[in-house]
Amino acid sequence: MTTTASTTAASAAAPAADARGLGLAHYAARGVLENVLARHGATFPQQIALRAAITSDAPQTPDDLVARVQESLKADPAGIRSVLDELQAKELLVADGEHLRPTDAGRALIATVAAETAPISARIWGGIPAEDLAAAGRVLALVTERADAELAALTA
Numbered sequence: 001m002t003t004t005a006s007t008t009a010a011s012a013a014a015p016a017a018d019a020r021g022l023g024l025a026h027y028a029a030r031g032v033l034e035n036v037l038a039r040h041g042a043t044f045p046q047q048i049a050l051r052a053a054i055t056s057d058a059p060q061t062p063d064d065l066v067a068r069v070q071e072s073l074k075a076d077p078a079g080i081r082s083v084l085d086e087l088q089a090k091e092l093l094v095a096d097g098e099h100l101r102p103t104d105a106g107r108a109l110i111a112t113v114a115a116e117t118a119p120i121s122a123r124i125w126g127g128i129p130a131e132d133l134a135a136a137g138r139v140l141a142l143v144t145e146r147a148d149a150e151l152a153a154l155t156a
Helices: 005-013 019-039 044-055 062-073 077-089 104-125 130-155
Strands: 093-096 099-102
Touching: 019 044, 019 104, 044 062, 044 077, 044 093, 044 099, 044 104, 062 077, 077 093, 099 104
Parallel strands: none
Antiparallel strands: 093 099
């Protein structure tokens, strides 16, 4: 296994993972994405909603999309509906009967953002050993599962 000096030094000095560290990593990565999205006049919630529409296996109603976005963002349904309205106003989503579908412009936006963020992501994630990524993935999945359960208990 080879690592760079900065990766080795960072892992040797790094504290154990905790909620603060997770939050800092999330907001650092989100900041990168939001910078790219802003260049295209889009917001993070819009990107999440548009991606949900694009990656769906079946046509989505507005309620379907609200549920999918709420699962990701844990946001207020009314706020998510506003995001869907914004996407329709920008002609990135269009009503097709009872469903909302992404337009060619919506698909192009997501493809452009993905292309612009890919080299940045490669720099951020590059050089991290596969076993570290696997361990982090397991921890993040468990934290997500537990936090979702706690949120469900709080909102029941």
